[in-house]
Structure formats: structure tokens, C-alpha cells
Amino acid sequence: MKFKFEITQVVRDTDLVENARGDGKTQAIFTVKYRVRFHNTMSMDAQEVLWASDELDAYNKAKQIIRDKQSHGEF
Numbered sequence: 001m002k003f004k005f006e007i008t009q010v011v012r013d014t015d016l017v018e019n020a021r022g023d024g025k026t027q028a029i030f031t032v033k034y035r036v037r038f039h040n041t042m043s044m045d046a047q048e049v050l051w052a053s054d055e056l057d058a059y060n061k062a063k064q065i066i067r068d069k070q071s072h073g074e075f
Helices: 055-071
Strands: 003-012 026-038 042-052
Touching: 003 055, 026 055, 042 055
Parallel strands: none
Antiparallel strands: 003 026, 026 042
16 A cells, blocks of 8 residues: 655653663653555554654654554554
């Protein structure tokens, strides 16, 4: 099925905290909201909640999650 997606919002939900690996890097929980359009006739709003180091990292991780979902037939 042909689809397009657009990320509509990236929001940091928590303060940055040191990650569990103890390597000095920080991460926070982000909510990434997006819209998926199917054949330009239907659309679906969804969101992912994930750990990321900043807004750009959250954006890129969400893009990969969306593509993985599409390749596994979830869209």
C-alpha cells in the first residue's frame, strides 16, 4: 500500500538524564506525533514515545520506526 507520512510534532516530555550505560551521555523521553496518509484519501494520526538525546535524534528515530512499521505491513 502506498503511503506518505509527515511528522507533525516533537515534544520533550522529561528532563535530560544520564543514560543507563554510564557513558556520560544524556537522554530524555520524547513524544513524536505524525500523520500517515494512504493513497491521498485516508489519513491516520499516531505517535511514538521514545528515548532520544535531542529533538533531531527523536525525529530521526521516529522516521525509522515509521518505515519499519510500513515494511512489516502495519500500514
